[in-house]
Amino acid sequence: MHVLIFAAVMLLSLFLIPLGLPGTWIMVGAAIGYDALVGGDPIGWLTIGATAVLAVIAEIFEFSLSARYTKKYGGSRRAGWGAIIGGIVGAIVGVPVPIIGSVIGAFVGSFAGALVAEYTRREATAGTATRVATGALIGRVVAAAMKTGMGVVIAAWLVAAAAL
Secondary structure, three states, X not given: OHHHHHHHHHHHXXXXXXXXXXXHHHHHHHXXXXXXXXXXOOOOHHXXXXXXXXXXXXXXXXXXXXXXXXXXXXXXXXXXXXXXXXXXXXXXXXXXXXXOHHHHHHHHHHHXXXXXXXXXXXXXXXXXXXXXXXXXXXXXXXXXXXXXXXXXHHHHHHHHHHHO
16 A cells, blocks of 8 residues: 555656656655655665666756757857756746746746847847757757656656565
């Protein structure tokens, strides 16, 4: 019965990830709580530590992929930072909108941040800035998908460890 409740928590946490909420960290925290609640060491600290490392990697990729795609689409370093900062600000501003506000805010923020940062360059044109901002948006979408995939791996690993 404990494993089923734990699996339900993992599933709910997985749905939080695309919304821009810390689902991977909730998974790791739930694993620590499960170990304490059930007693003994059913999941194990090695597994918890490894999934925490995966959560850190997912966070790093989430914030760096917008910048990488911005550069891939011809953007400057400034536009890459604009995409990162814009994504963070957009996610925060979008929080009051229920369910998907932070996701849409992060996407719009990445696009707007890269666009504004690219426009501040002297040689930037409207077409160039828009192409770079589109790259930032694509990077943000890829980052959300990648982090959700990492969340699936973390959840599956933790549930399998709890069930064994």
